[in-house]
Amino acid sequence: MHKIDDALARIEQGKYGFCEHCGRQIANDRLAAIPETTLCLDCESENEKEHDHETRPIEEELLSPPFCRTFRDDSDYAGTDGEDIWEEVARYGTSETAADLGGKTYFDDPQIDGDEEPW
Numbered sequence: 001m002h003k004i005d006d007a008l009a010r011i012e013q014g015k016y017g018f019c020e021h022c023g024r025q026i027a028n029d030r031l032a033a034i035p036e037t038t039l040c041l042d043c044e045s046e047n048e049k050e051h052d053h054e055t056r057p058i059e060e061e062l063l064s065p066p067f068c069r070t071f072r073d074d075s076d077y078a079g080t081d082g083e084d085i086w087e088e089v090a091r092y093g094t095s096e097t098a099a100d101l102g103g104k105t106y107f108d109d110p111q112i113d114g115d116e117e118p119w
Contacts, residue, residue, distance in 0.1 A: 019043050021047075022042070
């Protein structure tokens, strides 16, 4: 509601439709889509680029690059690391298909579940 009131005030002042940053006229298509906008597309894009880093949590700086901190084969770490956990989880299956595995795969003998009789 506040943005609408601001847009109405800009209309009364003769400032509606002009970018408050660069002063250029805002495209009619943009105003039709976002009537309360105060920035042209170029200034809005630039503003988003400048403030993008401000929207990310500060914790992400410690997590970069992802997964690198959990695979510790290159260190003397003797505890359980991310690779060990992945090996344990992968025993129960992955999203890999036969084409991902490489080598020769034959489909003549499909796996039979324990409760099924072979044909």
